Amino acid sequence: MTVDTLHPVRVVQHGGLLPFVREWLTDRYAAPALADIDDPSGVVVVVVGGGAKVGATEMDALPNLGAIANFGVGYDNIDVVEATRRGIVVSNTPDVLTEAVADLAAFLVIDVLRGITAADRFVRSGAWGRGEKMPLTRDVRDAVVGVLGLGRIGTAAANRLEAFGAVIHYHSRNPKDVAWPYHATPTELAAASDVLLVLTPGGAGTEKIVDAAVLDALGPDGYLVNVARGSVLDENALIAALEEGRVAGAGLDVFANEPHVPEALLRRHDVVLLPHVGSATIQTREAMGRLVIDNVDLFLERRTLVTPVN
Numbered sequence: 001m002t003v004d005t006l007h008p009v010r011v012v013q014h015g016g017l018l019p020f021v022r023e024w025l026t027d028r029y030a031a032p033a034l035a036d037i038d039d040p041s042g043v044v045v046v047v048v049g050g051g052a053k054v055g056a057t058e059m060d061a062l063p064n065l066g067a068i069a070n071f072g073v074g075y076d077n078i079d080v081v082e083a084t085r086r087g088i089v090v091s092n093t094p095d096v097l098t099e100a101v102a103d104l105a106a107f108l109v110i111d112v113l114r115g116i117t118a119a120d121r122f123v124r125s126g127a128w129g130r131g132e133k134m135p136l137t138r139d140v141r142d143a144v145v146g147v148l149g150l151g152r153i154g155t156a157a158a159n160r161l162e163a164f165g166a167v168i169h170y171h172s173r174n175p176k177d178v179a180w181p182y183h184a185t186p187t188e189l190a191a192a193s194d195v196l197l198v199l200t201p202g203g204a205g206t207e208k209i210v211d212a213a214v215l216d217a218l219g220p221d222g223y224l225v226n227v228a229r230g231s232v233l234d235e236n237a238l239i240a241a242l243e244e245g246r247v248a249g250a251g252l253d254v255f256a257n258e259p260h261v262p263e264a265l266l267r268r269h270d271v272v273l274l275p276h277v278g279s280a281t282i283q284t285r286e287a288m289g290r291l292v293i294d295n296v297d298l299f300l301e302r303r304t305l306v307t308p309v310n
Contacts, residue, residue: 009037011296014058016050017071021289028293034058045069045296048078051258055079059086067299069292070309073097073153073279074229076202080310090309091295095152096287097279101199102156104278105227108251109145109161109195111272112223113138118269138194141165146193148186148210149200149228150176157199157227169193172200186210190217195225202229212237215247223249227278230256239264242271253278 011029013022025031025047034046043062048054049071056079059065068078068090075092083090111117115137122134143166147154150170158168158180168180171189175182183189186209190196196218200206210224210233218224224247226233235256241247242265249270255261258276265271279285294306 009039009042010300011045011047012037012043012062014046014048014054015052017047018049018285018289020286021047021049021071021292024289024293025296029296045299047071047292047296051077053077054083056082059083059088066303067091067295067305069295069299069305071288071292073101074202075309076229076231084310089299089305091292091299091305091307092309093288093291094307096291097284098152098156100281100284101153101227101278102160104253104274105153105157105197105199105225106160106164108225108227108253108272108274109157109166109197109223110140110164112195112225112249112251113140113143117272121269139165142167143194144169144192145195145197146170146183146189147180148189148196148198150178150180151199151201153227154197154199157197161197186214187217190214190222191219193218193222195223198224198226198228198232200228200232202231206232208232208234208237210234210238212241215241218247220245221248223247223251225251227253230254230258235262235265242268 009032011031012034013025013031014034040062041064044064044066047069054068065088068083068088070078070092073092073094078090080090119134122128145161145166145168147158147170150172162168169183169189169192170180171183171186183192198210215237238250251272253274254276261273298304298306
């Protein structure tokens with residue numbers, strides 16, 4: 001069904017936004033779905049959710065587009081270079097989801113070491129009741145956690161894990177003003193780590209940054225935890241490493257082709273699988289929604305943004 005309006009639509013929705021965010025956008029701006037508009041000439045802001053793509057094709061369809069407001073801290077779904085070339089500004093939702101994602105990242109590291117969800121499956125399967133023994137797990141204390149991507153979330157996750165007694169190492173594009181040891185490459189970081197925690201941004205510059213060489217450096221006693229983007233990990237290389245015993249296990253909140261998870265991962269008991277829920281708390285998603293609205297408001301009023309990317 002198309003939207004019938006006497007005035008050109010100024011704000012549209014694109015992709016999988018949460019119901020309360022869609023309601024806010026509809027109430028505040030009468031913002032329909034992009035697919036439902038007849039006349040795109042008046043659209044100046046598109047609000048993007050669920051990783052929906054906004055590239056040259058979408059920009060061509062919106063000749064007067066001025067801003068892209070992304071519901072999420074990552075924006076690899078948006079061609080920021082092309083948007084910048086066209087004078088289109090892009091916003092995201094940083095900071096408000098740092099704590100929730102850092103919590104989940106730390107919990108996932110603890111899970112792969114202590115086997116919490118594996119122990120839950122063990123009990124539910126009846127194995128404990130049959131007298132079977134749960135395999136011993138690993139201490140978090142004194143484990144070396146290598147944080148790949150020491151930004152806001154990486155730093156917050158590292159602080160949480162350090163409180164549990166973990167030893168933090170890291171790699172980022174540049175050394176940070178922190179006391180933790182820095183490694184010049186992801187491979188060097190993996191070689192020094194018991195757990196490699198990936199929190200680097202997505203995009204072309206980090207695509208498959210965790211490859212077979214990094215996994216081999218992590219080694220047969222090492223664990224991989226990815227709470228970044230599915231694109232930063234070579235999933236086929238991870239599956240091969242798991243099947244061949246070249247890494248001990250993994251914890252994954254993100255995947256290359258979401259929501260589809262490779263069958264080879266689904267059937268493994270040494271992998272913890274989560275449905276991309278790093279920021280999925282009520283409080284965090286509401287804060288993200290409010291920040292999106294603030295960005296749209298400010299752009300419509302002053303042609304600027306609260307949290308610009310470009």
